Amino acid sequence: MSAVQTTSPPQDDTRRRSPMADVFFSLMRSRTFLVGLVIVLFWVACALFGEHFAPYDPLADDIINALAPPSSEHWFGTDQIGRDVFSRVIVGSRDILTVAPLATLLATVAGTALGLLTGYFRGIVDDVVSRILEAFMAIPVVIVALLAIVALGTSKATVIIVIGLSFAPIIARTVRSAVLAERELDYVAAAQLRHESAFHTMFVEILPNVIPPILVETTVRLGYAIFAVATLSFMGFGIQPPSPDWGLSISSNYGMIGGGFWWTVLFDALAIASLVIGVNLVADGVHGALND
Amino acid sequence: MTNSAPTKPAKAENALELTDLSVAYRVAGRNRAVLRNLSLNIRQGEAYGLVGESGCGKSTVALTVVRYLPRNGSILGGVISLDGQDVMKLDAEALRRARAESVSMVYQDPGKALNPSIRIGRQLTEIFELGGVTGQAATDRAIAMLNRVRISDPPSVMQRYPHQLSGGMQQRVAIAMALANDPSMLILDEPTTGLDATVEAEVLDLIAQLRQELSASILFISHNLAVVSNMCDRVGVLYAGMLVEEGPTDVVFNDPRHPYTVALLRCLPRGGQRKDQGRLDTIPGFLPGIGADIKGCAFADRCALADNRCRTELPPLYDLSDERGKRLSRCFHHDKAQALPRATPSDVPTAPKPTTAPVLRVAGLNKTYASHGHPLRAVKDVSLDLRPGETLGLVGESGSGKTTFARLLLGLVPPDDGGTIELEGKALAPKLENRGDDQVKAMQIVFQNPDSALNRSHSIRHILSRALKRLAGLSGKAQEARLDDLVRSVRLTDRHLAVKPRQLSGGLKQRVAIARAFAGDPRIVVCDEPTSALDVSVQAAILNLLADLQSKEDVSYIFISHDLGVVRYLSDKIAVLYLGRIMEIGPSEEVFSGPHHPYTEALLSAVPKLDQTETARIRLDGEIPSATNPPPGCVFNTRCPRKIGPICEQQEPPLAEAQPGHSIRCHIPYPELARLQKAVVTEPA
Numbered sequence: 016m017s018a019v020q021t022t023s024p025p026q027d028d029t030r031r032r033s034p035m036a037d038v039f040f041s042l043m044r045s046r047t048f049l050v051g052l053v054i055v056l057f058w059v060a061c062a063l064f065g066e067h068f069a070p071y072d073p074l075a076d077d078i079i080n081a082l083a084p085p086s087s088e089h090w091f092g093t094d095q096i097g098r099d100v101f102s103r104v105i106v107g108s109r110d111i112l113t114v115a116p117l118a119t120l121l122a123t124v125a126g127t128a129l130g131l132l133t134g135y136f137r138g139i140v141d142d143v144v145s146r147i148l149e150a151f152m153a154i155p156v157v158i159v160a161l162l163a164i165v166a167l168g169t170s171k172a173t174v175i176i177v178i179g180l181s182f183a184p185i186i187a188r189t190v191r192s193a194v195l196a197e198r199e200l201d202y203v204a205a206a207q208l209r210h211e212s213a214f215h216t217m218f219v220e221i222l223p224n225v226i227p228p229i230l231v232e233t234t235v236r237l238g239y240a241i242f243a244v245a246t247l248s249f250m251g252f253g254i255q256p257p258s259p260d261w262g263l264s265i266s267s268n269y270g271m272i273g274g275g276f277w278w279t280v281l282f283d284a285l286a287i288a289s290l291v292i293g294v295n296l297v298a299d300g301v302h303g304a305l306n307d
Numbered sequence: 308m309t310n311s312a313p314t315k316p317a318k319a320e321n322a323l324e325l326t327d328l329s330v331a332y333r334v335a336g337r338n339r340a341v342l343r344n345l346s347l348n349i350r351q352g353e354a355y356g357l358v359g360e361s362g363c364g365k366s367t368v369a370l371t372v373v374r375y376l377p378r379n380g381s382i383l384g385g386v387i388s389l390d391g392q393d394v395m396k397l398d399a400e401a402l403r404r405a406r407a408e409s410v411s412m413v414y415q416d417p418g419k420a421l422n423p424s425i426r427i428g429r430q431l432t433e434i435f436e437l438g439g440v441t442g443q444a445a446t447d448r449a450i451a452m453l454n455r456v457r458i459s460d461p462p463s464v465m466q467r468y469p470h471q472l473s474g475g476m477q478q479r480v481a482i483a484m485a486l487a488n489d490p491s492m493l494i495l496d497e498p499t500t501g502l503d504a505t506v507e508a509e510v511l512d513l514i515a516q517l518r519q520e521l522s523a524s525i526l527f528i529s530h531n532l533a534v535v536s537n538m539c540d541r542v543g544v545l546y547a548g549m550l551v552e553e554g555p556t557d558v559v560f561n562d563p564r565h566p567y568t569v570a571l572l573r574c575l576p577r578g579g580q581r582k583d584q585g586r587l588d589t590i591p592g593f594l595p596g597i598g599a600d601i602k603g604c605a606f607a608d609r610c611a612l613a614d615n616r617c618r619t620e621l622p623p624l625y626d627l628s629d630e631r632g633k634r635l636s637r638c639f640h641h642d643k644a645q646a647l648p649r650a651t652p653s654d655v656p657t658a659p660k661p662t663t664a665p666v667l668r669v670a671g672l673n674k675t676y677a678s679h680g681h682p683l684r685a686v687k688d689v690s691l692d693l694r695p696g697e698t699l700g701l702v703g704e705s706g707s708g709k710t711t712f713a714r715l716l717l718g719l720v721p722p723d724d725g726g727t728i729e730l731e732g733k734a735l736a737p738k739l740e741n742r743g744d745d746q747v748k749a750m751q752i753v754f755q756n757p758d759s760a761l762n763r764s765h766s767i768r769h770i771l772s773r774a775l776k777r778l779a780g781l782s783g784k785a786q787e788a789r790l791d792d793l794v795r796s797v798r799l800t801d802r803h804l805a806v807k808p809r810q811l812s813g814g815l816k817q818r819v820a821i822a823r824a825f826a827g828d829p830r831i832v833v834c835d836e837p838t839s840a841l842d843v844s845v846q847a848a849i850l851n852l853l854a855d856l857q858s859k860e861d862v863s864y865i866f867i868s869h870d871l872g873v874v875r876y877l878s879d880k881i882a883v884l885y886l887g888r889i890m891e892i893g894p895s896e897e898v899f900s901g902p903h904h905p906y907t908e909a910l911l912s913a914v915p916k917l918d919q920t921e922t923a924r925i926r927l928d929g930e931i932p933s934a935t936n937p938p939p940g941c942v943f944n945t946r947c948p949r950k951i952g953p954i955c956e957q958q959e960p961p962l963a964e965a966q967p968g969h970s971i972r973c974h975i976p977y978p979e980l981a982r983l984q985k986a987v988v989t990e991p992a
Contacts, residue, residue, distance in 0.1 A: 205823065
């Protein structure tokens with residue numbers, strides 16, 4: 016064997032690009048992803064800097080101007096105590112965009128850990144944990160939320176924990192099936208033949224290879240989490256007054272649609288819908304890019 | 308289709324004519340040339356072989372003929388003439404008809420070519436229905452077709468789904484489907500590559516027989532030179548999308564006139580060559596990437612004969628026709644091509660091997676899996692031992708228990724109670740986690756598929772450093788130093804350390820896997836088909852590397868391969884497995900030269916050889932029996948061509964020592980085997 020054997024592989028730049036760069040370029044070409052990203056970034060900007068460009072204080076009441084229809088003064092009208100709906104919609108993204116991502120993060124971390132455990136150990140561990148997770152998945156989020164509120168009291172933390180733990184089993188299931196496939200690959204056997212600990216094999220060897228499905232599942236779950244946060248707020252279990260939160264606003268104003276005061280509800284509902292759609296477009300884009 | 312083509316034109320002289328064909332794939336916004344001005348003709352009824360390493364454009368030729376290139380592929384120029392018809396000028400409907408009526412393809416993986424959710428019968432009758440034959444008539448034709456490809460009991464096979472058939476059966480069905488429309492041109496793209504040698508031999512026999520029955524011309528694409536030499540009348544050698552040599556098969560392979568052909572032929576372990584008789588030759592460097600800018604001869608960079616002219620001027624195809632037939636070579640130095648200097652010196656350091664105590668001793672090892680409530684004996688009562696610096700070759704068809712046995716040794720799968728594995732005199736715990744760190748690092752493995760064996764998220768540096776940390780207990784400066792040594796010993800360079808496995812070629816990845824196995828100075832390395840995914844030139848380099856490392860480190864190998872030539876090259880000792888049992892074990896030369904077990908005899912005779920002299924091949928009837936329900940008596944009795952009588956069905960023969968160190972599990976006494984097998988001359992693999 017001569018030294019020539021070790022010359023670099025054929026100069027083929029398609030192969031030289033790293034997988035992450037591939038994904039990035041593919042995302043940048045995906046219109047779905049870009050549209051979703053613009054929508055999400057818009058709401059993130061509102062959450063971060065909303066009060067600087069909201070025309071009014073979202074909490075300031077103005078009884079004289081209560082229930083004013085949309086006008087050049089109040090673009091989205093005012094609610095029953097005269098607060099500016101436009102300002103409230105803009106600033107109202109803050110709570111939902113704190114609570115939903117944190118809940119999703121909790122779900123992802125817990126779900127990934129559970130998925131790695133059940134997929135890696137299989138056998139009795141898998142049987143026991145998986146049955147428990149399935150039982151969990153059978154309970155509606157609302158019931159879990161009711162129980163948690165009784166036990167923990169109403170707070171953002173409660174909402175995060177409730178949604179996080181409700182979604183964890185779903186993520187765990189996705190991770191588990193990815194881990195089951197990875198586990199059969201020879202590099203796992205090679206790790207065992209180095210007497211690596213189960214922890215190392217799970218988190219250092221397997222985890223980096225199951226990131227793509229986790230990423231997709233996380234973005235999809237984020238859409239659901241936003242929806243769940245809004246639902247819980249609407250039902251009064253979530254974010255509490257006087258926050259201008261969208262779900263909460265809809266809840267306190269929906270009785271007035273019958274009276275023709277549609278603007279008190281419509282814009283909050285549209286805001287929730289646009290955010291969920293934006294996140295789902297991003298999720299679609301990520302899914303497409305990772306499965307190309 | 309026989310009944311729907313009333314106006315078939317009179318046969319053209321050539322079944323297929325490619326003239327000046329250029330094809331490119333569009334990658335990252337640029338057209339990259341894959342086929343460069345390729346011209347070749349296949350005469351009516353002729354079998355034409357196309358050989359070359361992976362990436363040279365063989366499959367692209369096949370796809371281009373039927374204009375079935377992937378979306379990013381385009382035909383930039385040239386003429387494809389199929390039976391006198393210009394394929395490039397066909398409209399969509401005419402192209403569809405040409406594909407349906409005159410060309411058929413058989414692909415490498417029959418499992419993927421057949422629809423998994425449709426019964427075999429339905430898939431076959433569909434083809435006839437396209438031609439207007441329906442109902443019972445279509446069923447009858449399907450049965451006739453399956454009979455033609457020698458499938459016994461076609462009605463029952465037609466009821467089954469593809470996954471219920473073995474690989475060989477699936478490929479027969481795929482061939483039956485390809486022949487259903489009575490094509491004038493049959494394209495076979497690596498049709499036997501995924502199959503066992505015995506099954507491969509059957510499928511090749513079938514194709515050879517069908518050739519005599521049918522009038523079809525064949526384009527046979529394969530990387531296996533021996534297969535092509537047995538199947539084809541003429542052969543074309545493809546390199547970087549160019550035809551570099553062409554001529555009658557036996558002339559090209561026995562008297563090659565292009566350095567690439569010469570080098571390819573030298574890479575193969577032939578004529579029973581062994582590691583201590585000299586290294587295999589290799590081809591330095593790499594195939595130019597697709598779309599590479601080639602000035603002059605494409606092979607010049609890897610050719611020791613190349614001079615300035617070769618690098619600047621594209622050699623024409625010299626016509627070297629003589630009384631042996633028409634032949635071409637694209638080399639300025641075609642007259643001295645065979646004088647190509649070796650890329651690898653053949654001398655080997657031969658370390659004298661003192662006979663010492665065995666490093667590994669296995670006694671009565673069993674493994675039983677539960678399969679739908681039935682015991683499946685994957686490994687039954689295996690005993691053997693292995694000395695330091697020795698290579699034990701494990702051979703047998705797939706399903707014979709080779710890989711399971713390797714996994715039992717490594718502790719990846721716990722064996723049944725009772726058997727013992729001793730490493731350097733100390734018993735090994737059945738489970739990996741109960742073995743000591745020293746015991747674990749003493750036995751390592753090189754897996755078949757480096758894509759699965761190397762963690763694709765980790766850099767080569769991470770992979771090797773981790774192995775050094777865990778297996779050699781090194782860290783910091785010492786680890787760095789040893790990493791350098793290790794990388795150099797498998798002939799990689801520092802450049803390769805920073806990259807991830809996907810950025811390396813198959814051969815380089817396998818070197819990383821070998822380096823990882825050697826990180827902790829192992830006593831035994833299991834090599835599970837380490838070269839079966841590689842091209843022959845790369846295979847030669849890997850085999851040389853394994854041989855060099857062995858003579859340097861005195862490590863023992865357990866070498867699993869279905870390629871008997873490769874096993875013979877590397878092994879000192881051979882164990883032949885069938886249904887989890889050792890049928891024969893002994894020194895490599897004795898097992899290969901015989902007298903040997905009838906199963907070994909059949910395995911050896913199934914191997915396609917480059918220098919085939921027409922010897923009667925021993926055919927194995929039927930399929931390998933299920934391990935859940937092995938035949939009574941000798942497990943090989945259902946397929947044995949030398950079965951002597953009821954005793955074979957009633958009593959399992961013992962593994963009896965025929966010669967010192969050479970044991971055979973057969974009722975036929977050794978002298979009788981010797982007499983029987985003398986009649987059939989076994990050619991070296």
